[in-house]
Amino acid sequence: MFDNLSDKFQRIFKNLRGQGKLTEENIREALREVRMALLEADVHYKVAKDFVTGIAERAVGQEVMTSLTPGQQVIKIVNEALTDLMGGQSEPLRLIGKPPVCLLMVGLQGSGKTTTTAKLARKLVQEHRKPCLVPADVYRPAAIEQLVTLAGQINLPVYPSTVRQKPEEIAREAQGYAREHNCDTLIVDTAGRLHIDTELMGELGRLKEILQPAEILLVADAMTGQDAVQVASAFHETLGLSGVILTKLDGDARGGAALSIRAVTRCPIKFIGLGEKLDALEVFHPDRMSSRILGM
Amino acid sequence: LGRKKIDMDLLDELEEVLITSDLGVRTTQLLLEKVADKIKRQELKDPQKLRDQLREEITRILSVESSAWDPRSARPFVIMIIGVNGVGKTTTIGKLAHQFKSEGLKVMLVAADTFRAAAVEQLSLWGERVNVPVVKQKSGSDPSAVAFDAMDAAVSRGMDIVLLDTAGRMHTKVNLMEELKKVQRVVNRKDPSAPHEILLVLDASTGQNALSQARLFKEEIGVTGLILTKLDGTAKGGIIVAISDELQLPVRYIGIGESLDDLRPFDPEEFTRALF
Numbered sequence: 340m341f342d343n344l345s346d347k348f349q350r351i352f353k354n355l356r357g358q359g360k361l362t363e364e365n366i367r368e369a370l371r372e373v374r375m376a377l378l379e380a381d382v383h384y385k386v387a388k389d390f391v392t393g394i395a396e397r398a399v400g401q402e403v404m405t406s407l408t409p410g411q412q413v414i415k416i417v418n419e420a421l422t423d424l425m426g427g428q429s430e431p432l433r434l435i436g437k438p439p440v441c442l443l444m445v446g447l448q449g450s451g452k453t454t455t456t457a458k459l460a461r462k463l464v465q466e467h468r469k470p471c472l473v474p475a476d477v478y479r480p481a482a483i484e485q486l487v488t489l490a491g492q493i494n495l496p497v498y499p500s501t502v503r504q505k506p507e508e509i510a511r512e513a514q515g516y517a518r519e520h521n522c523d524t525l526i527v528d529t530a531g532r533l534h535i536d537t538e539l540m541g542e543l544g545r546l547k548e549i550l551q552p553a554e555i556l557l558v559a560d561a562m563t564g565q566d567a568v569q570v571a572s573a574f575h576e577t578l579g580l581s582g583v584i585l586t587k588l589d590g591d592a593r594g595g596a597a598l599s600i601r602a603v604t605r606c607p608i609k610f611i612g613l614g615e616k617l618d619a620l621e622v623f624h625p626d627r628m629s630s631r632i633l634g635m
Numbered sequence: 636l637g638r639k640k641i642d643m644d645l646l647d648e649l650e651e652v653l654i655t656s657d658l659g660v661r662t663t664q665l666l667l668e669k670v671a672d673k674i675k676r677q678e679l680k681d682p683q684k685l686r687d688q689l690r691e692e693i694t695r696i697l698s699v700e701s702s703a704w705d706p707r708s709a710r711p712f713v714i715m716i717i718g719v720n721g722v723g724k725t726t727t728i729g730k731l732a733h734q735f736k737s738e739g740l741k742v743m744l745v746a747a748d749t750f751r752a753a754a755v756e757q758l759s760l761w762g763e764r765v766n767v768p769v770v771k772q773k774s775g776s777d778p779s780a781v782a783f784d785a786m787d788a789a790v791s792r793g794m795d796i797v798l799l800d801t802a803g804r805m806h807t808k809v810n811l812m813e814e815l816k817k818v819q820r821v822v823n824r825k826d827p828s829a830p831h832e833i834l835l836v837l838d839a840s841t842g843q844n845a846l847s848q849a850r851l852f853k854e855e856i857g858v859t860g861l862i863l864t865k866l867d868g869t870a871k872g873g874i875i876v877a878i879s880d881e882l883q884l885p886v887r888y889i890g891i892g893e894s895l896d897d898l899r900p901f902d903p904e905e906f907t908r909a910l911f
């Protein structure tokens with residue numbers, strides 16, 4: 340197969356032994372490889388460009404440390420910068436406010452919202468919270484049944500929505516329902532929608548108004564390509580996202596969308612989805628994601 | 636791109652357009668190298684011509700030669716729909732059923748996704764919407780058993796078209812790919828010419844990973860064509876250029892929405908024009 344980035348760097352820097360400074364010339368060649376790796380991982384064109392420019396400034400003129408080869412040193416700089424850009428460390432959910440505290444799940448069609456709603460609920464139960472699930476997708480065929488089925492697998496209460504209700508009505512009534520059932524957390528699953536669908540984006544704005552959510556989480560597919568930037572910025576502009584969940588990382592996608600989304604929204608990626616089962620949700624680790632994106 | 640002359644900036648701009656449309660680094664470089672040669676030899680001087688040449692080249696790549704799409708060539712004509720999670724398989728089956736039915740064909744849906752929560756209910760609702768029968772068993776049953784029953788039912792009820800829905804699965808998961816092969820084997824044992832088409836559904840918002848999906852599904856299952864969904868968004872789906880180039884798989888249809896009639900035949904020229 341192809342060389343990985345480390346092998347390529349080994350070649351680029353083979354003549355530069357552990358003395359002297361990293362020069363503009365050898366850095367430039369190495370950064371061309373970094374840019375390629377980022378683009379192959381689906382990092383957005385402009386995000387990749389800005390990133391590489393930033394690295395060049397950071398790296399040129401640095402003393403080559405004796406403990407590392409120049410190639411390793413550049414990889415270290417790149418990896419650290421990438422990790423920083425993705426938030427440095429993992430961030431927990433912020434479930435503050437008067438109960439029931441609400442989490443609003445939003446995103447494109449098929450990104451994994453309904454599944455992730457149930458996964459999150461399962462996680463919260465482990466943290467001794469009492470979540471109630473709220474199906475507010477009245478459009479997709481059997482969306483309500485899907486969430487009801489998942490809730491049944493983990494024995495959690497579900498607000499009994501029907502497709503004859505409006506999502507706004509569901510949102511209003513679910514709060515009372517949660518209180519009656521002694522639930523302290525509401526997780527609201529919404530219908531998938533395109534970021535350019537003004538009518539449905541407006542609906543999300545109204546749901547936000549009604550629910551006053553503590554977290555608005557964008558659920559995004561890790562396989563997303565260059566479009567991730569437009570999608571994330573549109574959802575962020577309309578709603579003011581508080582976090583991101585990246586799904587379907589159990590495949591072989593490099594997941595550059597993570598970097599694109601983070602770069603345009605500055606929102607922390609809080610969790611990653613690693614499978615269809617309800618236990619397949621993990622805390623996001625920026626350093627692991629960085630290595631994955633770079634293909635190392 | 637309204638420039639007067641061809642220079643490095645124009646080539647950079649084209650690179651950006653192609654990459655942000657998800658064509659990928661390799662395909663973009665191949666395309667640009669072709670025109671760069673002509674520019675060097677002074678054969679290409681006009682930016683408009685440059686753009687036309689690129690479009691022509693992309694259209695050529697996308698116009699994959701393949702056997703005709705002929706659902707009337709067998710009875711029942713069995714179409715298996717496969718792909719990774721959430722790309723639009725079940726919805727596309729609803730749309731295809733609607734189309735075939737309006738052409739006067741007798742269509743049957745098969746709920747061979749017995750795994751995902753409410754997948755059977757979702758397909759059943761599409762069956763009701765289009766008013767076609769759905770063969771199903773309870774959730775959790777063996778998908779190949781569902782397919783086995785469906786093949787018998789289709790013959791005895793004189794169906795023209797059988798549309799087989801399968802569970803979404805990562806192309807990298809060996810056991811799930813084996814499960815899919817088993818469904819395929821069962822269908823094939825009932826009718827040695829079936830499945831007549833195995834369509835891989837790809838989501839236009841997917842980036843470079845779609846190439847890996849197409850490679851592995853083709854290798855393992857033997858894909859005969861593609862359907863590109865969700866082109867009603869802002870994603871361009873440019874990765875199919877790389878897929879067409881490498882795997883020679885024809886794109887049969889595109890999906891442009893969530894309703895019954897949001898399915899269109901694929902038109903390489905129109906697709907290319909939407910890129911730049």
Ligand SMILES: Nc1nc2c(ncn2[C@@H]2O[C@H](COP(=O)(O)OP(=O)(O)OP(=O)(O)O)[C@@H](O)[C@H]2O)c(=O)[nH]1
Pocket residue numbers: 446447448449450451452453454455476479482529530531532558586587588589590611612613614615619720721751803805
């Ligand atoms: N492999 C894998 N599949 C996942 C993951 N998360 C969700 N899925 C699957 O992706 C598909 C879509 O998930 P849903 O939860 O229905 O997505 P959604 O965003 O609610 O979809 P819509 O409501 O139609 O917009 C289903 O087949 C899920 O099982 C994940 O982390 N890994």
Ligand SMILES: Nc1nc2c(ncn2[C@@H]2O[C@H](COP(=O)(O)OP(=O)(O)OP(=O)(O)O)[C@@H](O)[C@H]2O)c(=O)[nH]1
Pocket residue numbers: 448449479531533718719720721722723724725726727748751754801802803804864865866867868889890891892893897
């Ligand atoms: N905007 C848009 N949405 C689509 C299109 N096709 C499907 N969808 C939506 O995408 C989501 C997923 O569609 P499904 O048909 O359930 O996808 P699937 O591949 O069967 O999913 P799994 O069975 O869970 O793997 C649903 O919300 C559909 O309405 C399309 O062409 N455009």
Ligand SMILES: [K+]
Pocket residue numbers: 448449450560721722838840
């Ligand atoms: K998707």
Ligand SMILES: [Mg+2]
Pocket residue numbers: 452453454476482528529530531
């Ligand atoms: Mg859903």
Ligand SMILES: [Mg+2]
Pocket residue numbers: 724725726748754800801802803
């Ligand atoms: Mg399905």
